[in-house]
Amino acid sequence: MAATTDAGVRPARARRRPHIPSWVGVTPFLAYVAVFLLWPVGIVVWTALHNTSGSWQLSSLSFLGQSQVRTAFVNTFELSLGSAVFGAVFGAVLAYAVATGDPDGAVRRIYTAASGVLAQFGGVVLAFAFLVLIGPIGLLFHASWYLSFPWGIGLIYGYFQVPLMVLVFVPALDGLKVQWREASENLGGSAWQYWRHVAAPLLAPAFFGSLLLLFANALSAYATIQAWENQIPYVVPQLIGTAMTSEVGLSDANQAQVLAVGLIIMVAIVMTGYALLQRRTARWLR
C-alpha cells in the first residue's frame, strides 16, 4: 500500500506531474536489447525462413526432421542437461563451502576469483589440457571413456560449469540469514527439517535459475567440443559449424540458421518448463 505514503508527507516536493506508466523505466534496456539482440536474432530467423530471393521457404524447416539432425538435437539436450546438473549439484556444494566461510577471508576471495577465471575458460586450450591429462597418451592415466560421448566432453564441460554455478549461487546462499537457522532450531527443528522446509524453498528459485543458465551455457558451446573431437557432428553447434565454414562445398548458411532457430525453440520450451516449475516452488513460500 505504497500509495498511502505519498499523500501529504512531502509538501515541498509535491508537484503536479503527468502520469508516466511504470514500464517506461524499462525502455532503455528494451531498446538496447532490441538493437543488439532482437534485431540480429530476427535477421537469423527471417533468413532461415526465406530463400535468397526473399520469398518464404518453410520447406527448409523439414531439414530439422532428418535423422542426423534429430540425433544431434537429442545429443545436445543430453549433454547440456547432464553437464548443467553436474555443474549445479557440485557447484552448489562448493558454493556452500565458500559461502559459509569468513566473508572477508582469503579462501573465499581465492575461490571467487578462481571461479571468475575458470567459468570462462574453455575452447581449444581446455580440451587440449584434458586430452593431455586423461587422453590416449594421458599424463595422469588413460581414461577409456574420454573419447566417448557424452562422458569425456561432459567432464570437460563440467570444468567450467561448476565455477559458473559457484559465482551465481553464492549470492543466494549469502541471503540465507543465520537468524533463520537459529529460529528453526529454537522451534525444535532438526538440520534436515531446516533444509527441507526453510532453506530449500528459499534457494529453489536461485538454484533452478542457475541450472537454467548452465543449461543454456552448454547449449551453444562450439569451440570446446570441436577441439575435443571434430570428425563426427555430435551436437547441433557442430552441424552449424559445418554449414557455415565448410570449404568443400557443403556450406549452406540457410541450414545453419534453421538449426539455430531449432536451438532457440529448444530453449523456449525449456524456459516454459522452468517457469511452470518456478510457479510451483513459489507456492512453498506462502
Next chain:
Amino acid sequence: MRSTPRLALAGVAALALLAAACSSSSSNTSSGGTNWATVTSASAGGGMSKLITAAKAEGTLNVIALPPTWANYGAILNTFSKKYGIKINSANPAGSSQDEVNAVSRQHGTANAPDVLDVGQAVALANTKLFAPYKVATWSSIPAAQKDASGLWYNDYGGYMSVGYSSKFGTITSLSQLLGPKFKNAVALNGSPTEANAALNGVMMASLAEGGSASSIAAGVNFFHQLKAAGNFSPTQATGATIKAGSTPVVFNWDYLNLPSYVGVSNWKVFIPSGAVLGGYYNQAINKQAPHPAAARLWEEFLYSQASSGGQNLWLAGGARPVEQLAMANNGSLNQANAAKLPKVPGTPVFLNGTQNTDAANYLAANWTKAVS
C-alpha cells in the same frame, strides 16, 4: 554511502573510455585518378610504376587467413611490406577458405574488408561473383588449366597429399601398415572431411592408394572405416599442439604442411604412397569491392613475380610448388636448390576437378559419419 563515490568514479572512467573510443578516426580518403577497382591488368592501368604509386598512396593492404608458417607466408608478407612500404593487416590467420568469403560478404563497404583471397578450388569456383578479374604480368606462365580464362581466379601454389609420422614408428611405406596394432589412436586428419579441404583430399588420397579413383572416394572412406574398427583412428584434429603432445603421431596433410619445421617436431618423416599422388592447388582472387584496389593488384603482381625474392620463389622456399614452376624452370628463374628439396613424386599427379570435388563432398556428407562412428 561509501560506494557512491566509487560507483561514480567507475562511471566516469567508463565514459572516458567510451569518449576515447568514439573519437578515434576511421575511414581513409579515396584517391582520385584511375579507378583501380575496375582495372584488369597493370598495363591497362597505365603501367607498373603507376600501379606502385597508387598502391603506395593507399598505404594499406588487408589480407586474411594467411598463417606465417604456411608455405612461407611470413617471409612473403614481410618482403612485400618492406619493399613497397605498405602496411599489411593480416586478419584471422587460422581461417578457412569459407571464412574468407564469409568475411568478404560480411565486411563489404568497410575499411576492414579483405582485399585479396587465397582459397581452395571448391570455394573459388562457388564464389566467382565476389571477384574482380585481373591478369598479372606473368599471366602466360600460368598453365591454362590452372586459371580462369577471364582472370577471376588463378592457382598460386600447391602440393601433394602426404602422410607425416613420428619416426618412433620406423619407416612407413604403405597405408596398409597403418592398420597394424602399434598405431592405436594414432592416425589423424587435418580437420573433418566434410569441412576442410585438406581432410577431404586426405581421404581421397587413401582412396587412390586403395584402388579407388578420382571419381570415387568410397575406397578411402572404407579405409578409414577399417582404421576406426582397428581402433587406430583419432577423432581429434591434428594440430601442432596435438602432434607435439604425441596424441596424433600420424597425420594426413599436404606435404608443405608436413615439413618438420612446420610441424615443430624434429623426428618427423613424410611419405607419399606410390600410385596415390593427389595434388591440390590454392587460388588467388581479388575482392571486387576491395577497399584498397591498387594495393591488391600490386600484391598479385608481387606474388606472381619470377624474381629471386618474388612470391613464386618464396613459396618454393616454403616447400610448396609455385604454379609457374615449369615456366620458371625453363627460363632459369627457379631457385634450383629449393626445388631439389621438394619431396619426390612417386607417380603421375592427379588433380580433382570441380565435379569430382562435389561428388566426393556429397558422398562424404552421406557416409562419413557412419563410417567413423
Next chain:
Amino acid sequence: MASVDAGGAVAPAIPSELAGAGTARTRRGLHGRRRRRLNLFRYIAFTVFGAFFLLPLLALLRMSFEPAAGEGGWSLAAWKQIVSYTVVGTPSLISRVVVTLELGVLTAAAMLVLLVPTMIWIKLKVPWISRTVEFLCLLPLTIPAIVLVVGLVPVYNWIQQRNVSTLMLFWVYVVLVLPYAYRALAAGLNSVDVKTLSEAARGLGASWFTVMFRIIAPNMRQGILNASLLAFSLVLGEFPIAYLLLYVNLQVEMYSISRNTPNASVLFSTSFAVLIFTFLLLLILSYVGRPRRGRR
C-alpha cells in the same frame, strides 16, 4: 529434536539455548560440533575441488615447458616467445592485453548501468515483465556465435564505418554478458526485501532515485561485484564473436600466435599467463568491492 540440557530439564519445546545460564557451554558445544563438522566438510570440499581444477592446469603448465622442437624435455622457449612474438600485420600482444582490459571495464560498466536500475525498477514497479526480461537475458546464450554474427553484420557494418576501434566490441559484449550478469544480480536482489525498504524510504520522503541507488543497490553489493567479475572475465576470455567480426582481442591474438609458430607450446604458455593474470586481477578487484571491517 528436543534438546536435553545438562540439568536434565524436561521442556521439550524450549531448547537449551533459551534456558539461561549454565547452558552457554552446551550452546557452544552444540554450535561447536556443528561448526567442526562444517569445517571438515569445507576442507574436504576445497581439497577435492581444488585438485579437480588444478590438474588440467598443471597438465597445461607441463606442456608449456616443452622445447621448440621435439617432444619431452623442459625449456623456457614458449614463455620467452610471449614477449618476443611479432608478426607483420598483427598487433603486439601487449597492445591486445591493454585493449581487452579496457574492453572489460567498459563492458562491465555499461552492463551495470543498463541492468542494475532496470532490475531494481522491475522488482519495485513492473514485476509482470520480469519473466520476459529473464528470457531476453537468456537468449544470447542460445545462439552459437557463428550464427549470431550473421545477424550482427548490419549493425557492425554501420559501426565500423564510423569507428574501427576494437573497443566497439563492447556493444555486443554487454549483450553476451546479460545471461550471467542477470543471474548474479537476481540472486543478490532476491535477498533484499525490496518492498519493505522502498516503502520505508518513500515514507521518509526519498525519491525513487535515492531508493534505487542509495538504499537497494548497496544491499546488492555482492551480486553487483559478482556480475562485474563475470562480465570482466567473459570479455577477457571471449573468442568467437571477436574472431568472426575480424577484430583482434586477446584471445584472437593468442589463437594467432598458436597457429603462427611451429612451437605449439606457445599457445599454452600464453593461455596460462593470461589465466594467472586474470586471476590476480580478479583477486585484487575483490578487495575493492568489500566494505572495510569495523563498520559494524
